[in-house]
Amino acid sequence: MFDTAQFTRAVNHYRQGELQQALAITREMVEKQVIQFDLFHLHALLSLESGDYASSLDAFERADALRPDYPPLLLSWGNYYQRIGDMKTALSCYDRAIAGQSDYADAHYNRGNILALSGDMDGAITAFERVLQLNPNHTAARNNLGSVLIDRGDIDAAIATLQQTLQLRRNYTLAHSNLLCAMHYHPDITATDLAVQFRQWRENNFINYPPITKTATADQRPLKMGLLSGALHTHPALWLSIAAFEQLNREQFALYGYSFGTKPDRMTARLRQCCVLWRELSNQSDAAITAQIRRDEIDILIDMAGHMQGRPLVAVMRAAPVQVKWVGGLFNTTGIKQMDWLISDEVETPEGCDAGFTEQIYRMPHSYICYSPPQISPPVTELPALKTGQLTLGCFNNPAKINQKLVIWWAKILRQLPQSRLLLKGKAYCSSVVKTRLRQWFQLQGVASERIIFETFSPHAELLNTYGKIDLALDPWPYSGGLTTIEALWMGVPTVTLPRPTFAGRHAASHLVNAGLGDWVVDSEAAYVEKVVWYSGHLEQLSELRRDLRQRLLDSPLCDARQFTRDFERGLLRMWHQYCDHQNILN
Structure with a gap:
């Protein structure tokens, strides 16, 4: 027999965050063979939070048998599958919930999160926009929309979206951090703009927390x-x-x-x-x-x-x-x-x-x-241009780092080297929106779209193999490449970079200087273009550098773990x- 008072106590514990107390009550009721939909639903949620996935699944199935295709249950069940990593089944649950209730904002929101995690940026953006149609004040959806817009390289839209989020919820830490990140991708944001935003983040997230009172001694070890x-x-x-x-x-x-x-x-x-x-x-x-x-x-x-x-x-x-x-x-x-x-x-x-x-x-x-090189790496290949007769440039950085101002630089190179082409590789190139935008930018600069090659995400070993297709790497601006620059060096591909006076704008410069390639760090847009054009006419020098780069990297401070660690400890x-x-x- 269903004990309403006992169940109410479990609900109250749940609402107060006292999950173990609530779970003890629902487990006792389930073990007494009580059959009631709300009991099974709550027990499924509590078991999921405790990590008892078997009990959670059993409770979800028993609840579903009592109320098949009930949207709130399908939402919770989708969360279960998301927790255990079964994104396909989670998405199916959310889709079923929406089929039963088309204006179910929470289901659209969770669906957007799944699509974002799976790399379907266009689908995720559509889902989050639907949430905001249903509830314009849904700040989590607006923040996540801004985050996916960053990933898709829609930096202006991302900044506007995240600013709107903060107007609704001033102390939304994650949204404000996402805004800071987005601003570093924008070529027109100044150091003053950034300083103002960092100060606002600090003011909006002030917490008066008790100080640490631990007694410290300089010689305590470890x-x-x-x-x-x-x-x-x-x-x-x-x-x-x-x-x-x-x-x-x-x-x-x-x-x-x-x-x-x-x-x-x-x-x-x-x-x-x-x-x-x-x-x-x-x-x-x-x-x-x-x-x-x-x-x-x-x-x-x-x-x-x-x-x-x-x-x-x-x-x-x-x-x-x-x-x-x-x-x-x-x-x-x-x-x-x-x-x-x-x-x-x-x-x-x-x-x-x-x-x-x-x-x-x-x-x-x-x-x-x-840098810790991969234990198993593909060998460095011969310079592709020696076989193809044409220079293949590449950029494997996060596509969010590519902006219209940067495309103007790259287009100047491609126009001066009419037989060359550009290979762009990254997760965001699964989006037709991203590819269309970049093709249009290059076409505006007189570069035919067929000279721009797109490749999407691939496993790490395959990514490293792809460096065998390019002769020279182009660093993005104003957000420079970090690990991407080092992996290119590891695979024999040098990168040309123009630093910007921010930490994000100087990653490649630091790595190139420490690898002994300081001459690949240029000081102007014109020098950036000239460096690439010069090497197009000196393929033997580029080929010789390619053959030596991996060993040069290994011999450099970038891979000297012993010395680095001693300096780090000091x-x-x-x-x-x-x-x-x-x-x-x-x-």
């Missing part, structure tokens, strides 16, 4: 060092850092991993072997993550996500005595005053730019990153000693 990120898997941030963590002196530093949203893979396994403790915090709030890091008494916290789907409020709440920004969502200052340090080098942040950063800048002696100790000296003065 120092507890935490890594915070939602991308502690195969991701540019780890390709550019994991070698240092593997070389870390265990007597000096104990590594702690704080992961949220990570998709575990081989790179995750490598990193976990470096850690004395690993915590998965995907479903935890910023305050809960901060509290956990404080309980673990972390001395130095390294943020490896920043404003790019990271948890910047953890730094605002002061999770550790010393907080450091390093690779991962590192495109400028964080704008967070509680972020004490930012790790860089003399090319990324030349002397004199410190005033634009809220952090102290620690400049590494050489490169600010340490930097961390300096940061710690400065903190301890400051505490001694206060005491």
Whole structure:
């Protein structure tokens, strides 16, 4: 018999976030063979949150038998399939919910999220726009629309959409971080524009959190060092850092991993072997993550996500005595005053730019990153132009980095080299909107669309193989290529770059200088074009460079993990000693 009072207690626990208490009640009722739709639905939700997927699925199926094709149940069931990684079935559930209720905004919203995750940007945008037709004040949908517009390279539309989101919800941290990111892709945004927006982010996300009262001593060892990120898997941030963590002196530093949203893979396994403790915090709030890091008494916290789907409020709440920004969502200052340090080098942040950063800048002696080449890589191929007789240029960067001003530069090169072509590769080229936009931009500059070749996403090994099709890489502007530049070098392909005076605009310059290719860093648009045109007439020199590049990279500071790690450790100790000296003065 259904006990209404008992079920009401479970609902109240659920609404108050007391999930274990609620689950204990619904489990008891289900075990008593109570048959009731709302009970099964709630039990399915609670079991899902607790990670008991078998019980959750069983409860969903029993609820569906009582009320087949009920839209709210299908929405929850879709969330179940999304949680376990079955995106196809999740999408089917949302579609069924919409079929039963065409104006079901939540189902359209979840459908948009699935499509965005699967790479269908055009479909995701349509879904989010439908949500906003139904509910113009749906700020999460508006933020996600802005995020997908960034991915599709619609930067003006993305900025406008995210600004509208913030007008509706001023302290929406994720939307404001997305706006900061979008602005760095725009060729006309100035340093002043960025400074204003960073200041507004800081004002909108002020949190008065209790200070850390831990007593610190300069000689305590090992120092507890935490890594915070939602991308502690195969991701540019780890390709550019994991070698240092593997070389870390265990007597000096104990590594702690704080992961949220990570998709575990081989790179995750490598990193976990470096850690004395690993915590998965995907479903935890910023305050809960901060509290956990404080309980673990972390001395130095390294943020490896920043404003790019990271948890910047953890730094605002002061999770550790010393907080450091390093690779991962590192495109400028964080704008967070509680972020004490930012790790860089003399090319990324030349002397004199410190005033634009809220952090102290620690400049590494050489490169600010340490590249870990893939254990299995395809061989470097011969220069394609020697066989084809035509130069094939390429850009494998995020298509969001390509703008109309940049296309004008590239078109000048293509017009001067009428037999050349341009290969563009990236996930966004699955979108017909993106391809049409770029073709139109090139046509406006007198370049036929058939000279522009598009390739979409491919697995990493296949991506590396694709470098065998191009002779020379073009760096985007104003947001430069990071890992993409290094992988091109690894595959024997040099990149020409024109730095911009922002951190995001100087990635390629830093990597090229540290690889001994400083002459590929130019100082004007004209020099950018001339560099490419010159090499089109000197293919033997380009071919010789191609054959030597991998070894040059291996011999450079970019791949010297041992030396990098010793420099990295000295930097961390300096940061710690400065903190301890400051505490001694206060005491």
